[in-house]
Amino acid sequence: MKSNAFFLGKGGVGKTTTSAAFALSLARSGTRVLIASLDPAHNLGDVLATKLDDTPKNVEPRLDALEVDLNAWVQKYLKESKDELSQQYSYNMTLNLNSFFDIMKYSPGTEEYAMLWAIEHIRCNLSGDYDVVVYDTPPTALSLRFLAMPAISNIWIAELTKLRERILEKRQTITRINPESPVASSCVDKDDDKVYGKLGSIKRRLTDLSMLFGQESYIAVVLNPDSLSVSEALRIKDELDKIDVPLCGICLNKRGVSKAAWELDKRLSDTPLFEMDFVPGGLHTRDDVAAIDTSALVTSFKAAPARTKGTT
């Protein structure tokens, strides 16, 4: 059994509903589950009929839930970056760091990083109390960006690390040739260099997260019997392929909702399919959600190896 599950898909297909039904089914069959909503427009609390915040709240035996406060994580990420840069560049008064940070909150990537650090917090500080963490995800675009972030950032970190190594080597050469040079007083050794150490620690954090997504997670896409949600599922599959994150299941939700013709694309036919019926009367209580039959999905989840083969 993997330790995490993510449900991706187009808005409105039933990601929150499926995540909640899946988490309830696991918890009611004896597994300790934390369900965490990453969607800034939270409605997990409504679906579970409980008021939630950013710390785990007990919903029923073996099931806790939380709604990640993305804005608070963005603020925390900005403050940490600002404190660190202010320390590094305390000698450089010509940089106006405040105005830089004012615009940084709008820079591309800030929300994705905040999301990654929120997931890292759940993994490192909360997941120890549970067997499984289920993630209810935000709209596709943001989900795909944060899933790809560790791989993309690690390319940057590798280049920056090489650059830093070259700087340290140059400093060593200068110090050897001219021990009186002002450079002689600066750090020349990788083991003592703060910047080099920082790059190493970011690389370790990102590698752990890419392992979480690529090997320790059961990633499923939810779709409905309509061509728009199938197209979106295909786009998700293509993006996951690019970052080596396997798609473990397809959840066809709202089966029978319409008689319109639709087709599951052949490229999705290799992935196990789980079907969940449309409930005509609507979903009003937690038990309505729990009554959605996710048993085949739960069986597939439990049978998936904790780590993808080829890893330790």
Ligand SMILES: Nc1ncnc2c1ncn2[C@@H]1O[C@H](COP(=O)(O)OP(=O)(O)O)[C@@H](O)[C@H]1O
């Ligand atoms: N199987 C189902 N039967 C009936 N209504 C459903 C079903 N699945 C989802 N819904 C309804 O569809 C709407 C969108 O579901 P939701 O889980 O919030 O989607 P998402 O999280 O993907 O945006 C909600 O009103 C929900 O109650």
Ligand SMILES: [Mg+2]
């Ligand atoms: Mg939702």
